[in-house]
Amino acid sequence: MAGLDQLDNPDVELDVLYDLNGLAERLPGGAESVLVFVGQRGIPAALALLLITAWALLRRRPDAAQAVAGVLWAGLAAGIAHLVNVPIRGFVARPRPVDTYPDLHVLVEGNDGHSFVSDHAGAAMAIAVALFLVHRALGLAVFGLAVLQGFVRVMLGVHYPTDVIGGFALGAAVALLLAPLAMAALTPLVALCARTRGLGWIARRPAADGCPSTPRGQQTPERGLAA
Template sequence: MAGLEALESSGSNPDVSLLYDINGLTDSTPGWFDKAMEFVGEYGILLGLVLVVVWCWWGARRRGTLDDAASSVAAVVWAPLAAAAAVLVNVPIRSFVERPRPFKDHDGLTVLLTGKNDFSFVSDHATLAMAMGAALFIAHRKLGLAGLALAVLEGFCRVFMGLHYPTDVIGGFALGTAVALLLSPLASALLTPLARAIGRSRVAWLVWAPTTVAPARGAVELPEARGSAGSAEERDLAA
């Protein structure tokens, strides 16, 4: 770790320079904005990602067949599970690297949230956010893009708050993406049969809630549409 410490103390280290540039934005922001960023960076974005997951699940249930709905719901369920798995993978990484928080080694930083005394690399928040964003992108492209955008914003907030180096965030992005993408086939193989079984149970609405289209008011159903040839008189009237 001596080489890492020497690099961090060097004025030519772009990681530290970028940290000061982003955190230095707090010098020109009002107090209410800093408070808002504190909440958004610590809780708000993760809550937003959870809401996106719920939204995606709600739409995935409305597929035409149970098999389609089961595979879609399984992909959505993988998003929070991927986040949990990525954080578990990060536990030994943090313990091995043992990188202190940036405000412990560098003066002049504005720390918006106190009490963070654990190790800095890799950022748990960045890992969580990007794992969910990447898994959501597999399940639903448009909502996945929203999830990825929220993850990037989460990474910015962590540096802005003075809690992480930019490389902590980049490492979290890489870890979250790797776990979400590499384990996705295994997760699909395990979760899809489970979702299909739930779709046949008493709580089928958790997996499958297809929409039904009611016939238009005043519409006349022809005999052919009822699956019957009908009588000769009915065919003459239909003609």
């Protein structure tokens, strides 16, 4: 398909692109470096940390198997969104903004390939939606990071705003549409792992009375024995 660059980008999209990119251009050198790090590595690292945090928080819930499966699905959904985007990028074949508008101030070099849709935005939104299904607060936190990721990608000059919006839509669709199938497969797998000696740490259901469960093979002292 002869790309979205042939769609005569609406003035509003170009205005947003140039306005956000202009903000980056006016930053001092040190701040530019921080922006590049945040857009390229910082937010993805924060997303990974939030996934680990979610697992640590949810692994001892009464529904630990399902909750941990939801966290696993969040990570897998990000990867699947990336894979689904490969044929989409090739089909749409939209050039990077700088290829069409060389006067943009591009802060990141080496972003070759097509522009639509944004992998960073898609992966972030997939994680946000999948996590929201099992933990609303963490899901909203990741949603905020996803929005920030989208803004920064446009500020860096490597994506159009519609690339980011398309990435959000793709990530949300993958996380929602495939969630029933993914959870049906992952939940029993996590429950099975949790019952094994070597992988029990993955998801461990607490005892009903809040006390640690009795180790396997250890007898509980009998009550009421005569003195």
